[in-house]
Amino acid sequence: MQFPNVHGIIRRRLLVNYRVDPSIVQRQLPSPFRPKLHAGYAVAGICLIRLENVRPKRVPRMFGLSSENAAHRIAVVWDDEGQRREGVYIPRRDTGSLINHLGGGRVFPGKHHRAHFDVADDDRRIELHMRSADGQVQVSVAGCAAPGLPATSIFRTLGEASAFFEPGAVGYSATARGDRLDGIRLETHSWTVEPLSVEWARSSYFDDERVFPGGTAVFDCALVMRNIGHEWHAAGDMYI
DSSP states (O other): OOOOEEEEEEEEEEEEEEEOOHHHHHHHHHTOOEEEEEETEEEEEEEEEEEEEEEESSSSSGEEEEEEEEEEEEEEEEEEEEEEEEEEEEEEEEOHHHHHHHHHHHTTSSSSEEEEEEEOOOOOOEEEEEEEEEEEEEEEEEEEESSSSOOSSOOSSSHHHHHTTTTTTTEEETTTTSSSEEEEEEEEEEOOOEEEEEEEETTTTTTTTTSSSSSEEEEEEEEEEEEEEEEEEEEEOOEE
8 A cells, every 4th residue: 555654743642551361362363463461461452542733744734634543452563584573453443534534444554433532631631432433332531640550550660661562663454355454653753651540441342241251351551642743654564
């Protein structure tokens, strides 16, 4: 897929993370992916991202697009020509943007399902609700800025959590074809995460006991990034 490099601002990026039984996660992954482990757990979650002024290089800012988006993702590793790679596998993307919905999987990588987002964010407390137009996915999360991670998190420090997620810049999205994954790489101009103390976090995907039997997917922690310059680059398709 020919995808022009685009850039803009990540106004808000919320990572809602779950610790998951690796054997359960492996069932959700196509070859060649394996779950990336931390403290014996697979790590999966939802990336809830507010993008602003997104546009190709040399296009004036006034023509940039803004959107709310959600990606269910799993941290993965795989082998490529004898080298270990890492990134995320994305079984589902949702967007509040009609342009992203129509262009996803055609103009740029990854099919984007249409969804409605209801967001309140005052830079300290976030409350977000998302429901897909097809009724298949619902996400609800609320939380406030916090001094540190939950005591129950598998990450002992914020730095440890940051170091786990930062290398996962390449994402491969499921496509309607089934034998091909769309690849995209996120390049951020800086990397700073802050902890969020979560009041509640619900996901119809992780709460589905047909996919994740009781106790195999447990909320772990949430991280937030704000006001980050970024670029999107095509990472090439992967055939499975």
